[in-house]
Amino acid sequence: MLHALRTQWLRVVVHIGAWIPFAVIVWDALTNQLGAEPIRETILRTGKTALILLVLSLACTPANTLFGFKSALKVRRALGLYAFFYALAHATMFIGVDYGFDLALLQGALLERPYALVGAAAFLILLPLALTSTKGWMKRLGRRWTMLHRGVYLAALLVIAHFVWLVKLDVREPLTYGAIVLLLLALRIRLIREGVVRLRAL
Ligand code: HEM
Numbered sequence: 189m190l191h192a193l194r195t196q197w198l199r200v201v202v203h204i205g206a207w208i209p210f211a212v213i214v215w216d217a218l219t220n221q222l223g224a225e226p227i228r229e230t231i232l233r234t235g236k237t238a239l240i241l242l243v244l245s246l247a248c249t250p251a252n253t254l255f256g257f258k259s260a261l262k263v264r265r266a267l268g269l270y271a272f273f274y275a276l277a278h279a280t281m282f283i284g285v286d287y288g289f290d291l292a293l294l295q296g297a298l299l300e301r302p303y304a305l306v307g308a309a310a311f312l313i314l315l316p317l318a319l320t321s322t323k324g325w326m327k328r329l330g331r332r333w334t335m336l337h338r339g340v341y342l343a344a345l346l347v348i349a350h351f352v353w354l355v356k357l358d359v360r361e362p363l364t365y366g367a368i369v370l371l372l373l374a375l376r377i378r379l380i381r382e383g384v385v386r387l388r389a390l
Contacts, residue, residue, distance in 0.1 A: 227281060234274045234277045241271035242268070242343070243344070245267035246340065271314070306353060310343045317343075352366065
């Protein structure tokens with residue numbers, strides 16, 4: 189048990205940590221603590237959690253290549269899938285609960301809120317990634333799997349655009365997430381990655 193905890197601690201942290209925002213939302217819903225606009229509050233919380241988990245999943249590869257933190261690679265898939273789970277809850281709250289899957293109403297809402305279309309584009313990119321995240325699909329698709337899963341970079345950039353666009357006044361928070369995403373993407377560029385590794389060695 190102790191040995192398993194020592195080697196698997198990051199997995200434990202990720203699995204417990206990823207369920208906490210969900211548990212808090214359910215608790216707050218049951219105890220009427222979601223404020224005056226509970227649906228909107230749930231949309232905002234699930235959206236934010238999806239973004240944070242997506243950013244964490246993008247941080248796994250640089251954490252390994254730059255700092256030799258191998259355990260990060262073992263939780264990358266789980267983080268991506270949890271990000272998708274929250275994105276699904278987020279989209280379902282908006283499309284299903286807020287608009288009752290009413291296509292005519294939704295069309296009007298999307299024309300009024302074009303940022304939601306950008307969110308939907310990100311979601312549609314994440315969907316096949318979540319569906320093909322298993323080892324079986326990885327084998328079946330081979331090199332195409334890697335190409336397909338590079339779509340996560342575009343999805344992350346679209347989510348940032350979605351967030352920047354929907355915020356009306358203070359864009360500091362979405363821009364901070366944007367800067368983190370850009371940094372994580374830049375660290376995948378060979379020249380930059382090798383430069384950082386060399387700097388660390390010095
Ligand atoms: C069909 C797809 C999507 C739709 C329709 C959608 C719609 C929305 C709506 C209506 C809001 C709330 C705006 C407000 O009331 O102020 C929102 C906020 C947000 N969404 Fe989405 N979204 C989608 C996909 C995504 C995805 C895939 C992510 C992340 C992975 C995401 C992340 C966010 C974030 C971070 C916020 C802001 C949360 C905050 O201000 O605390 N969305 N979205």
